[in-house]
Amino acid sequence: MKRKIIILGCLLLLLFGVCILLFQISKSRTFQFFGEIYPRVETQQKVVALTFDDGPTRKHTDEILGILREENVKATFYLVGSAIEENQGETEKIIQEGHEIGNHTYHHKRMILVSPDVVKNEIETTDELIKKAGYKGDITFRPPFGKKLFALPFYLSEHNRNTITWDVDPETFVEKSEDIIKYTLKNTKNGSIILLHVAYDSRAESMKSVRPIIKNLREKGFEFKTVSELLSIKN
Template sequence: MKMIKNNNEKRIYMKKGNILILIILLILSGILGYNINSKIKSNTNVKKESVKNMNNGDLVQQEKTLPKKEEREVYDILGKSNKLTTNQWKAMEQWRSDVVKLSKENKEEVYTNGYNKEKMVALTFDDGPDSNITPKIVETLTQYNVNGNFFFIGEKVWKYPSVVEKAYKEGNLVLSHSYNHVELNKLSEGKIKNEMEKGEEEIFNIIGKKPSLIRPPYGAIDKNVIEAAKSEGNKIILWSIDTLDWSQMEKENIQKNIIDNLRPGEIILMHSNEDKIATLEALPDIIMAIKEKGYEIVTLDKLLNVEAYK
């Protein structure tokens, strides 16, 4: 009986011992589990914080690298001719004042000049193409390793397709000067759009692209022309320097109007039609003088940071 009692006591002690060990193990596992979870949470928080910091860093970096929209000062339009009468000058001064005002009010739609910080300018040529002057101007630009911007009249484009194609293939912009070279501000909305569309279509038939930059003939614009251009996906390009090569057809005066007035972002108006021999003769000296002043001659899409074609 004593042995049985002793054996029973041993079993009880063993059970108690096992229970005690189990309790100790449970306590230890709880402590370890807490520490592990704490570490996991801590690491997770660190990772989250790291991601958060990285994201914040990325955002800060992104904000730093996003280009800021540069302000564009609208210049007064410059250029003189001693061949204009007093009344002609008064009319021109009034026109210049009016279009500068319109450009200031519609900066994303009407451009008289480009941005003012970088020393870049654009040479533009109206009223072509023809069989003589336009091809020679293209050749001169190529010879001096620069590109120009040709605003061609639609009804002339189909007559001289090889000239248009050559101008385009040499890296120049081929743009619209309307179809019939009429004052758009004297037309109805429908006729304004028709002039724009027909001019673009003639260019498209040759180069396979429709221009999105248009120069209304004579710079004749008003709010109706601006709205029509906008609805057609076009931007209006005027000028900040008028060489007046159509008035005072003298090489020296054409050069003087450019070189004496040069500012960053200039859009320079010249012509490339049949009687502009003086413009052609002046062009090499104009290009060299512009470069000597530290300016780069560029196309309008680069000068204005816009798309040239649709």
């Protein structure tokens, strides 16, 4: 009896350990079970990619596009399918300004413990909407919340698609614009992928940070690339 309890205890402990491990892997920015994942690219060149997640939204697309136009920067927008559908015009504006568009799923849900069918649907519906808006380039993929486990990386790997995460995410650690700028400048290195959200009212501090981040990184000698350009440098 005692032995049975010990064995059961060990099994439960093991199961708990496996769960913790899978949880860590599901949110890892640098590892997944299948295919390529890029939190940044390895390069000697002073290049960096500015990426914006979520949206598009009617309220804030013009503002971010205006800043990027004035600063002459091409960025990468990871757009959500349902928002593209609602804001077709904003999507077209982003494309017309020459920015890169990435796929950020249709529903923006955590893509763990989901079926292959759900994955296929989330990605392919969004691809179609991006193309329908007139986008012609490669479409990289970024998982909502950076979460993935089995089915998502498997689909992406089978379709030769890269998973793009990030290595500089100031909003995870700080809130105020001056801190977002400071954090970004301190942590950006060659080949970094910077993640910001500017599509919603709650992200005003991030929006305020975009121009100073661009100006300061330029002063440090960095050049801005889209994610695909960054990947091609690496390759």
